[in-house]
Amino acid sequence: MPSKSIIYNRSLLLFFYIFLQIPLCFGQKKISKKDLIKDLNFTQRSLEKYHLGMYYYESKSDFESRLEGIIKSLDDSLTLQDSYYATSKLVSGLKDLHTGVYFPKNYQKTLKKSLPFVLRKYNDKFYIHYNLSSDSTIQRTAEILSIEDKPVSVLYEKFKDYYGTDNGNFQSKKYYAERAFPRYLNYYLGKKDSVKICLRVKGDSVVQTKNIPFETSKTTNKTLKIRYKNATRGNFNFKILDTTSHTATLDIISFIHKNGKLDIFQRRFKKDLKAKIKIAQKAGVENLIIDLRANGGGLIANVKRLTRQFAKEPFYMTDSVIVKRAMFNKIFPCYSPSRLIARLYFKPFGPDKLLKVKKEKNLIQPAKKYHFDGKLYVLMDGGSYSATTFTIGLWKDMQMATFVGTRPGGANWGSFAGQWKVVKLPNTGIRLRIPAYKIVHAQAHKTNTSFFVEPDYYVEQNFEDFKIRKDTQMDFVLDLIKNK
Numbered sequence: 233m234p235s236k237s238i239i240y241n242r243s244l245l246l247f248f249y250i251f252l253q254i255p256l257c258f259g260q261k262k263i264s265k266k267d268l269i270k271d272l273n274f275t276q277r278s279l280e281k282y283h284l285g286m287y288y289y290e291s292k293s294d295f296e297s298r299l300e301g302i303i304k305s306l307d308d309s310l311t312l313q314d315s316y317y318a319t320s321k322l323v324s325g326l327k328d329l330h331t332g333v334y335f336p337k338n339y340q341k342t343l344k345k346s347l348p349f350v351l352r353k354y355n356d357k358f359y360i361h362y363n364l365s366s367d368s369t370i371q372r373t374a375e376i377l378s379i380e381d382k383p384v385s386v387l388y389e390k391f392k393d394y395y396g397t398d399n400g401n402f403q404s405k406k407y408y409a410e411r412a413f414p415r416y417l418n419y420y421l422g423k424k425d426s427v428k429i430c431l432r433v434k435g436d437s438v439v440q441t442k443n444i445p446f447e448t449s450k451t452t453n454k455t456l457k458i459r460y461k462n463a464t465r466g467n468f469n470f471k472i473l474d475t476t477s478h479t480a481t482l483d484i485i486s487f488i489h490k491n492g493k494l495d496i497f498q499r500r501f502k503k504d505l506k507a508k509i510k511i512a513q514k515a516g517v518e519n520l521i522i523d524l525r526a527n528g529g530g531l532i533a534n535v536k537r538l539t540r541q542f543a544k545e546p547f548y549m550t551d552s553v554i555v556k557r558a559m560f561n562k563i564f565p566c567y568s569p570s571r572l573i574a575r576l577y578f579k580p581f582g583p584d585k586l587l588k589v590k591k592e593k594n595l596i597q598p599a600k601k602y603h604f605d606g607k608l609y610v611l612m613d614g615g616s617y618s619a620t621t622f623t624i625g626l627w628k629d630m631q632m633a634t635f636v637g638t639r640p641g642g643a644n645w646g647s648f649a650g651q652w653k654v655v656k657l658p659n660t661g662i663r664l665r666i667p668a669y670k671i672v673h674a675q676a677h678k679t680n681t682s683f684f685v686e687p688d689y690y691v692e693q694n695f696e697d698f699k700i701r702k703d704t705q706m707d708f709v710l711d712l713i714k715n716k
Contacts, residue, residue: 262310263312263315271319271658271662275322276299278664279666282558282668284648284667284669285331285648288326288648289400290326290327295326302321312335312660313422315660316419319333319657319662320394321393321394328398328667329395329397332665333664335662335663345447346417346449347446348364348366348414349362349365349376351376351410351413354694354695354698357375358375358388359373359374363459364455364456366447367442367444371433373698374431374433375431375432375434377429377439379428388413389409390420391413391416391420394416394419398641398643401614403640404614411615424446427444429443465485467483467484467485468489468504468508470482472517473521477518478518479518479520480515480517480519480520480521481520481521481523482522483523484527485526487529487619489530510602513604517604520607521709523611524611524620525612525705526616527616528620529619529621532549535622539596541602541604542603544630547674548594548674549590549674550590550671551589551674552590552672553588554588554672557586559666563651563653607634610634611705612635612640613638617642618642620640621640621641621647622646626673626674629676635687636688637687637690637705638690638692639684639686642684644673645673648667648671652666652667689712691704691705
């Protein structure tokens with residue numbers, strides 16, 4: 233008969249074995265076609281109930297036709313990854329980047345590691361921009377041909393189904409499929425410790441096959457700083473570029489900028505912005521380049537704070553804000569004191585909506601202190617989204633700056649944003665993020681009549697500039713200033 237200590241040790245080993253298998257089992261859990269169809273129908277009902285963007289960019293008949301096609305393509309038994317892909321493909325058709333699909337929380341936590349490469353696409357080929365893997369022999373600009381025997385070009389196109397972009401913005405589609413490639417690879421493959429890749433060094437006909445371990449973001453961020461100096465940008469980084477032309481650059485990489493958890497109103501944004509403008513004024517800066525590339529947005533109040541320091545005339549932020557009653561009741565339940573305040577701003581608008589419109593008292597005045605009066609140049613790209621598109625559209629309307637780069641991610645008219653409700657699908661546990669408001673931007677001059685805010689100068693980096701890490705867009709602006 234085994235001793236008590238042996239029985240205890242066996243029980244302990246069994247416990248840890250079961251515990252360690254929980255995330256794996258979650259990922260391997262099979263979902264029936266019938267259950268997923270119920271979840272897809274539940275997704276449609278939830279979007280119709282809460283989302284003001286439902287059938288805004290896509291008709292109901294087109295949505296239901298796509299839903300029918302997705303259902304027909306389903307196998308009888310599916311993995312969580314298959315179910316996630318089908319749900320994402322359905323939701324991405326709304327063509328709204330603020331509307332998102334997420335794995336169940338427990339499973340999402342297991343995806344801590346990812347492919348340690350930053351990729352760039354030129355023509356139909358994919359190259360390593362930064363190698364953040366433990367294998368330091370892999371050269372920057374090496375061409376990646378396949379991952380787990382699947383061509384990278386095929387994966388790239390498939391990953392575009394994981395997310396929608398505002399009205400199908402192709403520039404934004406390209407941007408996220410490239411920049412977020414490691415994340416979508418995780419969604420496609422599931423939890424992995426490593427992958428097999430095939431690559432080719434430029435000018436070499438020999439194809440190399442390597443096994444690349446996945447890494448945590450903590451590890452890759454550390455490697456990036458060591459291996460590629462000056463590769464990262466920080467919020468409110470300020471630099472004098474040319475003393476002759478009195479030119480400087482200011483990085484705004486996020487409209488989220490606060491001093492700890494207690495700074496709920498993000499007053500640090502205003503404080504740091506004024507501090508940088510004060511430095512610019514003392515240095516006699518006449519040309520300021522605001523770099524909004526890869527800025528995914530943040531707090532709308534910070535758009536106002538930024539604009540006030542540069543605007544030459546009073547301005548409004550929004551024409552209107554609309555919310556569905558069902559969403560309003562979720563955000564401001566009957567027992568919440570904030571509901572009474574919210575009802576002072578939002579008035580009935582049809583049978584199922586509430587509306588908040590601009591008023592004369594909402595007119596915002598330019599800042600008097602630390603106001604920058606020189607010339608502004610704005611850098612933007614497909615990753616300039618949400619509050620950043622808001623800023624770009626507002627500044628374009630007031631003709632505040634010269635815009636260089638590529639089309640930003642959001643629509644010029646406004647967006648579905650502000651706050652979000654997360655809905656959990658009953659069978660798969662997959663989560664659906666639904667934006668609460670329809671925010672219509674105020675643009676008094678109607679300067680820009682196109683659907684998207686197009687740059688004054690369309691400038692993209694070419695492959696030759698990529699190889700030498702030349703900032704094509706920044707150099708273009710410097711040449712503009714020099715030759716003005």
